Amino acid sequence: MSLTLEGDFGPISDVVKEKLGFCFESTNRLIKLVNEFLDISKLQLGRDILDIKETSIVEMLKDIIVEVQPEADKKGIYLTLILPPEPTSLVMADAGKLREALYNLIDNAVKYTEKGGVKVELQFVTKGRNNCAMVIVTDTGIGMTKEEADDVFGRQFERGKEAKKVYALGRGIGLFITASIIRAHKGKIWAESLGAGQGSAFYVELIAKK
Template identity: 30%
Template sequence: MRLFSGDTNLFLRKYFQVTYAVILLLLIPIAVVLNSVFLIQNSQKVIDVELERKAYLATSLFSSLVQDDIDQLQKVQSYVDRITSASDEIYGLDVLVPNGEDFRVIVSVDPSAVGTVTSFLNYTIAWKTHESIAYTTQSSGISTAFEGTKADRGSERFWVVTSPVKDSAGEKVALVSMKISSKIIDDLTEQNINRSVLVLVITIVIIVLLLITNTRLFEYAMLFRKLKEVDQMKDDFISMASHELRTPITGIQGYLQMLTTNQFGPVEGVVLEKLLLIQTASKQLAELVEDLLNVSRIEQGRLKMSIAPHDLLAAVRNVIIQLEAQAKADGLTVSFEEPKKPFPEILCDPDRLRQVLVNLIGNAIKYTLKGSVRVTLVQKEHMAEVKIIDTGIGMSGKDRERLFEKFYRIQNRETNSVTGTGLGLWITKELIRLMKGEIYVDSIERVGTQVTVLLPLAESKK
């Protein structure tokens, strides 16, 4: 037999937070109610036990008092009157003697009960068993002799204790039946119950309000989960699309290279010019695909890093030589202030290090309209410090705060002509982080930018 349909099971799995909130909304108030009921019932039991013990004690004391005076009715009656007048809790007190199989009242708080013959079962049990017997009643009669015959019931509760009275020789001579009111204790119990119910209601209201308020948090959690799913789908799509685009782009670049180098025959004039434009565009597209692949690998933790000691000085030299022609074409000078002493190796992935240096020095050249780009390399304790300083367009503090965000590009008149995806610096920062390094940027708008990269020295890890 299936308790839930497939759609219901799917809903419960998909919206676990909502289900959890509803269960809490039901279970917490129920638990509070059950706990309060349990405490009240236990308190009532403890109070009843204490009141019963008190009734037993009072009856025992009275029995001891009259055991040798049971034939002196006036004396016994005076005892009864003095005891009942001294305590408001003693509501009724009867002394009975056997009358055949029944019992006759010889002394009572209620004068109308004296002489009454009763066959009340509890009297018989107490007499036959030689033990006290106690029970609760709501009978409004003063004398206990009418318990078995009258059905008049009031709102007040009483404890009745019936005990045999023995003389000094140990022989049973009478029964004492005492009726003790539990009104004071019941009133206090009722007050405590009312207070407990009030606290219970307030607690439940607070819990319900709290859960209703926190429903918004569950909505946010569900929204966050949805966003994560969408983000994962986006990453998977980018990874798949990038891989699928890589092959045709490589083919296009190969054929363009063959065309521009006249391997299919002479190409001149406007045709060559257009082919070179296509070649540039395909290169930019290939770089975009590579950036997207790197982003996907980094976010999914699939980017392989081969960390090993490497010559940072040689890596900086090679990148500057590679980019120097581009800088000269733009009318810029690129200088490298090499350290005077042999420079220690660093721990890095050589290919990723080259990617970082090309990106940072290339950016400095791209965003410097006139002036120079200067690179320095120094050792700072256990770190190697590379600085790229340019006299470019700089940036504002607001732009600097968002510089390493994905797809973020500074948009102004000077940057409109500079191509890019806004992924390069994000990838650069992540690569530096994966190589246990750090990157900092200082910039003044229309003055220039200084980028500082710190990478760990190989010798510091020994």
């Protein structure tokens, strides 16, 4: 399709170009959706598909913030990264997958906030015998009810009416994938509502390198 669009098979009219462009876009959306479902089913099989290496979560968060910042600026909301005083520790993670998970949380926080802003905080805490890295994404956006917060990582795409929306737009899979990624890393993820209209907080806990 892209070759035809680029005119490799001869000239095409503007109308055909436009219509073919729509087809191309929706095919790409479909491919993306299929890949997301494939990723989910692979992740459900566990940690094995992850390419685990020492990963700097500090650099990863800085990098994501740079990417999401323009969207926050466009909306006139703040996007702040708070790092621990000695941000030296590394986590054991599949950098690509972990980035996808954290990106979705920060992207969501910006997406669902119109006033105020988003705070991304990294902390290192000790839990029993493990050192853990905690990423806390807090926003002042539309928030969630307690029920929504408890259920927000569920398979939204399997819920009746919601399912139709998802299959049409590919929406609502993000948090399910995010949670699958974190759990495949043997990490924890949970959400808290801060009250109606008061925003939300998302927590990710990962095992840090000793």
